[in-house]
Amino acid sequence: MLKLSQSTLSHAELKIINEVIQEGYLGMGAFVKKFEEELRIYLKTDREIVTTNTGTSALHLAIQACGIGPGDEVILPSITYVGCFQAISATGAKPIACDIRLNDGMIDIPDMQKRINTRTKAIMAVHYAGSTNGIKEIRQIAKKYGLRLIEDAAHSFGGDFEDNKIGATGDIVCFSFDSIKNITCGEGGAVVTDDKNVANKIRDLRLLGVEKDSENRFQKKRSWDFDVTEQGWRYHMSNINAAIGLAQLSKADHFKQKRQHLVQLYINLLKETGIIPLLKIDKDANPHIFPIRVLGEQCNRLKDYLSSHGIETGKHYKPNHTLTAFKQGALSNAELFWEQELTLPLHCNLKEADIDYICCSINNFFQEVKK
Numbered sequence: 422m423l424k425l426s427q428s429t430l431s432h433a434e435l436k437i438i439n440e441v442i443q444e445g446y447l448g449m450g451a452f453v454k455k456f457e458e459e460l461r462i463y464l465k466t467d468r469e470i471v472t473t474n475t476g477t478s479a480l481h482l483a484i485q486a487c488g489i490g491p492g493d494e495v496i497l498p499s500i501t502y503v504g505c506f507q508a509i510s511a512t513g514a515k516p517i518a519c520d521i522r523l524n525d526g527m528i529d530i531p532d533m534q535k536r537i538n539t540r541t542k543a544i545m546a547v548h549y550a551g552s553t554n555g556i557k558e559i560r561q562i563a564k565k566y567g568l569r570l571i572e573d574a575a576h577s578f579g580g581d582f583e584d585n586k587i588g589a590t591g592d593i594v595c596f597s598f599d600s601i602k603n604i605t606c607g608e609g610g611a612v613v614t615d616d617k618n619v620a621n622k623i624r625d626l627r628l629l630g631v632e633k634d635s636e637n638r639f640q641k642k643r644s645w646d647f648d649v650t651e652q653g654w655r656y657h658m659s660n661i662n663a664a665i666g667l668a669q670l671s672k673a674d675h676f677k678q679k680r681q682h683l684v685q686l687y688i689n690l691l692k693e694t695g696i697i698p699l700l701k702i703d704k705d706a707n708p709h710i711f712p713i714r715v716l717g718e719q720c721n722r723l724k725d726y727l728s729s730h731g732i733e734t735g736k737h738y739k740p741n742h743t744l745t746a747f748k749q750g751a752l753s754n755a756e757l758f759w760e761q762e763l764t765l766p767l768h769c770n771l772k773e774a775d776i777d778y779i780c781c782s783i784n785n786f787f788q789e790v791k792k
């Protein structure tokens with residue numbers, strides 16, 4: 422079976438995990454500090470970087486640290502990982518779903534603007550599949566309305582945006598390092614911002630709100646006498662996860678080249694099929710998934726056909742406004758997208774011959790449909 426997504430691991434991860442074990446402390450300590458420093462170097466930025474235990478917790482803490490909570494609204498695209506919606510509702514704020522664009526899965530900007538009102542405190546914009554289409558305009562709109570902008574860059578780590586690394590600009594940018602992301606920590610996340618107040622608040626909130634505990638832990642100390650002023654969480658990263666992240670970070674550019682190469686191959690080979698790739702070839706982007714649109718109600722049949730030929734596919738994502746917890750009025754593009762979108766395998770263990778095989782199988786499916 423060709424897997425939809427997978428982490429790419431080697432001896433490097435084993436070696437550094439061994440170092441953590443030799444050092445003797447598996448919790449949050451020197452390796453986490455080092456990972457945060459190396460991330461800063463990789464992103465070529467002197468901004469604040471705070472790691473967390475998941476991408477979802479990074480988003481949750483970013484919203485809480487902005488002072489957003491009950492009575493507030495955060496606008497985000499319906500087509501995203503459910504973690505985005507849960508992160509907002511965990512603060513007591515209400516996630517407000519907006520529609521998306523059919524050609525790239527990104528926020529439909531006019532529809533987003535329609536939903537801004539006096540309760541709106543932030544926009545959460547998703548770098549769907551690794552794309553940053555429309556992000557420049559969304560930043561301008563957030564600024565104009567005085568809204569916080571949390572960019573969910575879970576898909577786009579390693580990509581560039583206007584000559585900077587993604588994360589080096591923008592109000593608040595969140596990454597995920599879960600096991601199938603562009604780089605992995607096993608599980609992990611990070612918040613990048615130049616807002617020192619937000620960053621310091623997140624440093625406290627990730628350790629149960631214990632004030633300045635992050636600094637102590639980096640020095641192998643613990644806070645015994647402290648104050649807590651608000652609800653905090655156990656959301657910090659462990660040394661083990663940070664160590665895996667360090668090994669992965671040193672391979673990040675190599676992974677990016679590979680992902681770009683595979684996407685290029687897909688786009689070339691799918692030209693004849695009538696299928697619409699949702700990613701364009703873009704030297705800046707680090708593509709995380711390879712979503713396509715299949716017109717004419719054939720999406721599910723193609724999914725089954727590929728599965729029976731040993732090819733795992735996915736659907737990114739079930740529109741969140743159709744879920745019981747986040748029920749909201751109809752969003753026509755998001756609902757059509759859900760019917761037509763199919764995600765083909767993309768990860769660094771795939772070979773050129775695998776992409777060939779997948780595209781041939783898609784071709785064969787359409788040949789058989791025609792008959």
Ligand SMILES: *Cc1c(COP(=O)(O)O)cnc(C)c1O
Nearest residue numbers: 475476477502504575597598599
């Ligand atoms: C993976 C992901 C997240 C959350 O990350 P976790 O580390 O899995 O909690 C958020 N948004 C998107 C779009 C994701 O793909």
